[in-house]
Amino acid sequence: MRIHSKLQFKRKINQALLAINTDEISFLERKTIPFENGEEFQDFQHPYAYDLDIFGNHSLFQHLNRSATFIGKKTLATTLLHKSDNDEILSNQEAIAELSQKLDWRQEFLAFAKVTNDSESSYKTLLQWSTFNSESLPKWLVFFSYASPLFFVVIFISYLLTSNLFLLSCLSYLFVLNLMVLGRFFKRIQLEIANSDNIDKLIGQYGMLLEKIETEQFVSKRLLDLQQKLKFKTENASIHLKKLSELFSRNDAIANLFTATLFNGTFLFNIHVLKALLQWKKEHAEALEDWLIVIGEFEKLNSLANFSYNNPDFVFPELNTDYKINFSDLSHPLLNPETRVGNELYFHPQSFMILTGSNMSGKSTFLRSLGINMVLAGMGSVVCATEAHVHPLPVLVSMRLSDSLSDSESYFFAEIKRLKQIMDALEQQPAFVLLDEILRGTNSDDKRNGTIEVLKKVITKKAIGAIATHDIEVCLTTNDYPAVLTNNCFEVEIKDDELYFDYKLRAGVCRNKSATFLMKKMEII
Template identity: 30%
Template structure:
């Protein structure tokens, strides 16, 4: 029956000493790549040392030749030879520096990969809490977002766009055929860690970020409209200004004649620019996306260049290509460069002569009107591609996990697993069990002692379901499941800010669970149902909730300390009583974290009180 490893998830970050010492293939592959990078780094550093020696020799030669020319009457032209040598070496030297920076980034990338794959540091440190929504049916209950969460385990994406894509995969329902398409994509991407290496190298540094919210805010702002005559007038005035200034530079005698015309044209240009100044400032003030466009366009270009066979990946390539995304983005990047450079000293005069800021703002506004819908599509495609790559990274680094069998939506609701464990627990510390929820057994009613692991057990069911629907492998020897809406009531608390008790929060969550079960097949996971009321009311209320869930063809599991509720698991209701407790009556705290048939007959509350010296 269902597997779990520890009483709580507070210990998911185990020390290396507690981990399996046998490296998996991912660790082997990563360490082999680290060795290659180390050798490459040594060779490049040797080349750099030689180039530095050559540059210093050339500088010393320049000094000697200069001394000969200055004090001994020798010709000075030989100095040009070492100067030319240095000029030729510098680009090559800078290229070597860039290669060393690339290697440094990759070394950090593979250091993190090894730490994840060997289990010494499985969490990325990213929580994803910015994607949290109130009233979600299972996020907080299953530790999907937050510290030491499933999101933190999987978040190996490069950009903020990818972070959002991963959050969507973990939190939002997937179409009936979507999970199978995702799984096929993850299977194809899993062995391609060289592609993930190229994704990690996107951007000028590993600290450069592409935040989805920046693009969202920019796209949500409607571009201002400019009168159609503004652009032609500015083009004409710019051409006249440049033409008259060039003519006066060639024929200085013409300046007295041209000067009044230059002033007149400049006045016209300034007047036109002032009429649209507010609109121009609105566009130029939203240019924060400029810094992030290059990384994004490079990512799209990388995606488009791959050869994929999985239909999901091919579709994402199409979405990232239509219309020509890379060419369109590079077009607007040129305008952002003008916006950025127009205030620089070396470009300021030319910017004024050409009304560069105004013309760039008009171009950006026109681009936005034309490409904003496509841009949203490109962002969504890249975010989903990164999410799939993150799941593929998890698959590659957890070779013992298996891909679940995704049953068709018209099959009877089912969740059947062998040796199922919790993915957030260390592999060798994860006690595994079997579970079989379906037509024969519609629900488990799990009784048990405090700290015996009932809550972690329920979370193990839910987290593996989330992974399965996202397209990732699961912590099991085998898993078969149908498309199910997931609903959990495991981690509800009082809320002073909302003026809501735990009992009321639980009632609201159960109502949402019932609503979900009316819309489609549902997997419910309920810990200590109605623990905030007396035993009699609890039994009546729990029976009513369970009756409605079963009438809606839901399947699931409930846990309780109240043995009166075990009467609900009758053969007629197709329920099954199971329990979790210490197998040793003389050691009520010696838990083995395994599901056992029947109703719990032991208690450990007094043992815990005695352990505390009370």
């Protein structure tokens, strides 16, 4: 049976490895995106999550995600929503660079994670168990749990030697007494294993994931620090989890009427297991969550390492603290690499860009390219550029909002609230701000004047970023702030009676218009 179990587990790992590579090939050939999209982490109130398509179908999360445990997905999602400090970004860059070269190890780790069949409910059940009622058993019960089995063995041996029926009746009374004692604590035992179906297997597989980390040789400081967190007392975390898995397996014996009666009537078996579980919980409860966090961190870093491995032309940005941001050949990392168009841009000496261009010329995609690459840079990932210098900043975006019918909230009011959120955030610290055609819910004059005032307010708060607009008069603001503002545009050409977009960023204000031409061509006007 042991040989069979080992072969069965090896088969599961090989099946998982086959699935991992099949999915990855399908993804790289742009046939499907067979990875979880993180829709459950969507936050419409977040400063950029919805606007930049961080979660959902065809999202950044779905392209990055190579995690199979709940804590792995949660860690990746959390990191995507918050900028790390510079030291953490640099340590993540070093760790990702190292892991990107450990292809076999990364895939084996993911295969082990896949066979755990982990879920949010099982993860939370385990953590709830670790903090639930860890009160020690009464001292009299601990004494009785050792004394009773000892008496049972002594009386049983005496009966075998003497065949005295009185001793046999004493054994039967002691057997019943043990079961009565067990019955008094039966509910406590049931509470310990409540909602823990197959939890011993899950714990054992968590232990194997930790063992994969413990036995691998790492060089980068980040990975070594995570590895060090798995040292507990004199043993590795995987050994402690293996012991816990065995205790849960033993406790399952109480579900079998025959074995429960026999083992507990003689040796109070489940009382000893309960005592050991409570002792394990008392000693390891705080460390348990830390160990699972390490698994989540490795799954996150593995996902980002896979992203780097799949895109060898992407680079790690060089960090600075001078508020200088520039990219060479910047593009959107989720676009087809064979057709995407890169652009050069510098946010110094001027720090804010007014972007113009006709519809479909690429303004919104360009803003999203900026936003997503700043998010990637802020977590230590590679970015879609051939060279990048970045001062990591919080990202604030107003690009794509929606009416909230449940809150009786119009698009316009939702946008005003987002602009207020951006201004409040800028009061706390400088940020990277992206605005796309703001104030669309009002008349032309109001929209133009409001846009200019918002722009002035943003740059006085030392924001870096860009605003896209169709209103040419907004571009005149650069005359008043030439040291801060710059005009850039995307142009459209008409070739052979067709619109032609090259998606290349140019200096200056957009001159060409496409709406009238397109409507005439489609015989709308």
